[in-house]
Amino acid sequence: MTTDATTGQRGPGPGQTAGLVCAHNHLYSALARGMPPPPAVPADFLGILENVWWRLDRALDLEIIEWSAKLGALEALEAGCTAIIDHHESPNAIEGSLSVIADACREVGVRISTCYGITDRHGPEGAAAGLAENDRFLREADGRDVRGMVGVHAAFTCTDDSLAAAAELAASHDVGVHIHVAEGLDDIAAADRIRDLTRDDWMIIHGVHLPDDHGLRGTVVHCPRSNMNNAVGYADPARFDNPVALGTDGIGADMLAEFQLAYVKQREVDIEATPDTAWSWLENGWSLFPEARRDRVTWSYEPIEPWHLAFTPTIRAVDVEIDNTLAVRNGVATLVDADEIRAKAGEQADRLHRTLENLD
Numbered sequence: 001m002t003t004d005a006t007t008g009q010r011g012p013g014p015g016q017t018a019g020l021v022c023a024h025n026h027l028y029s030a031l032a033r034g035m036p037p038p039p040a041v042p043a044d045f046l047g048i049l050e051n052v053w054w055r056l057d058r059a060l061d062l063e064i065i066e067w068s069a070k071l072g073a074l075e076a077l078e079a080g081c082t083a084i085i086d087h088h089e090s091p092n093a094i095e096g097s098l099s100v101i102a103d104a105c106r107e108v109g110v111r112i113s114t115c116y117g118i119t120d121r122h123g124p125e126g127a128a129a130g131l132a133e134n135d136r137f138l139r140e141a142d143g144r145d146v147r148g149m150v151g152v153h154a155a156f157t158c159t160d161d162s163l164a165a166a167a168e169l170a171a172s173h174d175v176g177v178h179i180h181v182a183e184g185l186d187d188i189a190a191a192d193r194i195r196d197l198t199r200d201d202w203m204i205i206h207g208v209h210l211p212d213d214h215g216l217r218g219t220v221v222h223c224p225r226s227n228m229n230n231a232v233g234y235a236d237p238a239r240f241d242n243p244v245a246l247g248t249d250g251i252g253a254d255m256l257a258e259f260q261l262a263y264v265k266q267r268e269v270d271i272e273a274t275p276d277t278a279w280s281w282l283e284n285g286w287s288l289f290p291e292a293r294r295d296r297v298t299w300s301y302e303p304i305e306p307w308h309l310a311f312t313p314t315i316r317a318v319d320v321e322i323d324n325t326l327a328v329r330n331g332v333a334t335l336v337d338a339d340e341i342r343a344k345a346g347e348q349a350d351r352l353h354r355t356l357e358n359l360d
């Protein structure tokens with residue numbers, strides 16, 4: 001740990017960083033691991049949504065969401081990620097869901113911004129209920145140390161009226177919209193439909209199939225592991241003028257691992273790429289969640305330098321300090337009982353998986 005001799009302010013030491021930021025996560029999917037196989041083997045991206053994620057989100061209730069969020073937050077903390085920007089959907093348990101997630105993260109000690117991803121997949125009532133949950137949460141958050149945005153699943157599952165309503169609600173709370181854009185070819189029309197709605201505080205997730213000159217405002221969030229897993233293609237975010245940040249899209253919150261993958265994926269198409277670019281994407285998380293700059297992670301390795309990190313396996317977070325509270329000491333969470341969270345999350349995972357086996 002070092003102290004600036006001039007200001008007396010403590011800065012990160014050679015083996016330290018501020019708290020890492022996951023700019024796009026789905027805490028509700030933390031219990032998906034080990035889930036039963038889908039009823040049909042997906043042949044494309046829409047098939048993955050229909051057979052995996054749109055079945056999972058229908059099976060969620062508030063208790064499953066609570067323990068899923070606690071496990072996801074715990075694992076984030078253990079990986080030195082102190083701030084999560086979450087995107088939530090649970091069509092059969094909408095009201096109150098965002099508060100359940102925020103409370104779960106607060107208990108573990110992780111900073112959270114969440115939103116409800118509205119969609120017209122469940123009719124106009126479903127979209128209205130999603131908007132109402134965003135509005136309720138943002139009203140409650142107003143004036144408190146709680147962050148939120150307005151979520152939209154994606155343009156291709158929303159009417160133009162719903163997209164406009166989300167943009168309007170977000171502007172009224174002075175927050176951005178957090179939306180998946182052109183992740184798969186099914187959403188290729190998204191840019192033209194949302195271009196005039198976007199603002200600089202929007203979060204444009206994936207952008208795999210966006211043209212270089214898409215004209216959308218906001219931060220593009222690159223999720224390389226998820227994009228590879230869904231076989232949707234490479235976003236190649238270096239081609240955009242927008243700021244770029246890194247997210248996991250619900251596959252944990254190990255941001256050093258996501259940085260390593262973002263680098264090597266870029267290198268695959270550009271032999272001259274250096275890890276500095278992917279590292280700058282990780283650093284842009286601090287623009288989205290500035291409070292995480294006040295956090296300190298002491299790593300099991302030094303120096304924390306992109307060329308080192310890109311090629312050093314299994315770097316662990318030893319100590320994690322959030323708002324002057326030591327939330328991880330010697331790799332162990334201090335504010336919660338990690339064993340209890342894993343055990344209770346395991347019980348809820350069993351219940352979730354049984355529900356999925358019996359779902360249409």
Ligand SMILES: [Zn+2]
Nearest residue numbers: 026087180249
């Ligand atoms: Zn996502």
